[in-house]
Amino acid sequence: MPITNRIAEFLPDAKSWRQHLHAHPELRFAEHQTAAFVAERLREFGCDTVRTGVGQTGVVAVIEGRAAGRTIAFRADMDALALTERTGLAHASIIPGRMHACGHDGHTTMLLTAARYLAETRAFAGRVVLLFQPAEEGGGGAKAMLGDGALEGVDEVYALHNWPGLAPGHFAVRPGPMMAAADGFAITVQGKGGHGARPHLAVDTTLAAAAIVVAMPSIPGRNTDPHQPVVVSVCAMQSDSTAYNVIPDQVILRGTTRFFDTALRPVLRDRITTLAQATAAAYGATATVDYFRGVDPVINDVAAAAHAAQAASRVAGDVRRDMAPDMAAEDFADILAARPGAYVWIGNGASADLHNPAYEFNDDIIPAGASFFAALAEMRLNP
Numbered sequence: 001m002p003i004t005n006r007i008a009e010f011l012p013d014a015k016s017w018r019q020h021l022h023a024h025p026e027l028r029f030a031e032h033q034t035a036a037f038v039a040e041r042l043r044e045f046g047c048d049t050v051r052t053g054v055g056q057t058g059v060v061a062v063i064e065g066r067a068a069g070r071t072i073a074f075r076a077d078m079d080a081l082a083l084t085e086r087t088g089l090a091h092a093s094i095i096p097g098r099m100h101a102c103g104h105d106g107h108t109t110m111l112l113t114a115a116r117y118l119a120e121t122r123a124f125a126g127r128v129v130l131l132f133q134p135a136e137e138g139g140g141g142a143k144a145m146l147g148d149g150a151l152e153g154v155d156e157v158y159a160l161h162n163w164p165g166l167a168p169g170h171f172a173v174r175p176g177p178m179m180a181a182a183d184g185f186a187i188t189v190q191g192k193g194g195h196g197a198r199p200h201l202a203v204d205t206t207l208a209a210a211a212i213v214v215a216m217p218s219i220p221g222r223n224t225d226p227h228q229p230v231v232v233s234v235c236a237m238q239s240d241s242t243a244y245n246v247i248p249d250q251v252i253l254r255g256t257t258r259f260f261d262t263a264l265r266p267v268l269r270d271r272i273t274t275l276a277q278a279t280a281a282a283y284g285a286t287a288t289v290d291y292f293r294g295v296d297p298v299i300n301d302v303a304a305a306a307h308a309a310q311a312a313s314r315v316a317g318d319v320r321r322d323m324a325p326d327m328a329a330e331d332f333a334d335i336l337a338a339r340p341g342a343y344v345w346i347g348n349g350a351s352a353d354l355h356n357p358a359y360e361f362n363d364d365i366i367p368a369g370a371s372f373f374a375a376l377a378e379m380r381l382n383p
């Protein structure tokens with residue numbers, strides 16, 4: 001089964017939905033119009049139940065098969081990002097400072113397209129649950145949906161994310177680690193503000209903060225096993241002064257850690273704290289560190305990854321199983337901690353990268369993504 005013919009016929013409609021969603025991006029937990037659009041389509045398709053307001057702005061729909069059986073769930077995320085689009089496309093975001101730069105408009109559309117097919121054909125025994133999730137981008141939308149019982153009765157669960165650089169409509173999946181855990185930290189460096197011309201009368205917070213920035217990347221591979229992938233990045237440096245001749249009283253650094261082994265979480269927290277405090281002290285300043293727990297790694301169930309690969313190969317032939325896990329994070333981790341399942345990449349072709357203002361979801365991969373969900377449902381629910 002390559003692209004399902006019936007699904008290919010839905011492409012013009014699907015493109016128009018995707019481009020409509022793209023032009024009207026909504027941020028985490030504010031996906032009101034998006035959720036209403038999704039629920040309206042799902043009701044049109046004849047889904048058996050459509051529940052809105054799940055995990056604040058999420059939508060859950062159920063499609064019953066022709067007989068009783070197991071339950072499989074598919075998840076798509078719906079939220080956009082806070083950046084300004086620079087694609088110049090006719091369907092570009094109409095809202096400055098908001099953009100679907102991670103392709104969640106495409107994920108929503110691929111799952112809607114699969115829902116339309118599955119509601120029409122129902123060639124399976126059991127139940128398909130469709131999860132349209134809010135707030136994937138750092139909002140904890142998956143947890144919010146779990147808290148509202150979105151996975152009740154679900155036996156296994158899958159999600160797709162588009163992947164720039166992977167051939168369009170091709171798939172990649174691996175058993176075990178797929179995406180990293182992500183935590184955050186803030187380091188407040190306190191010194192003594194003063195005139196930039198007389199630094200010897202101040203305690204130079206900028207210099208101490210810069211030394212901390214330089215010290216942080218020494219943690220991976222020195223305090224952790226070099227065989228373990230770990231990232232420590234300082235991404236923001238902020239003071240209360242924008243003047244060119246003022247040494248600020250306080251500088252705040254913000255950053256992120258990435259890792260797969262959750263036993264490293266306290267190690268990273270402790271090393272960041274010690275290194276920041278000792279480095280600040282070396283410059284006569286002090287540092288206080290807040291370390292925030294983010295999401296755990298996305299770990300694919302071994303059997304579910306094999307099922308996903310089988311469905312993907314029915315749609316697109318060869319499936320990439322050799323790609324390294326990625327150090328980006330994804331809150332589908334919370335869903336995989338609750339149920340066995342797998343997270344799968346679908347190639348977006350040679351597009352700009354995710355979260356880039358020039359990024360564009362490739363509409364031509366919609367039939368492949370929708371066919372993947374349909375194939376997986378029909379395969380797993382027809383023993």
Ligand SMILES: [Zn+2]
Pocket residue numbers: 102137354355
């Ligand atoms: Zn993203």
Ligand SMILES: [Zn+2]
Pocket residue numbers: 102103104136161
């Ligand atoms: Zn994303």
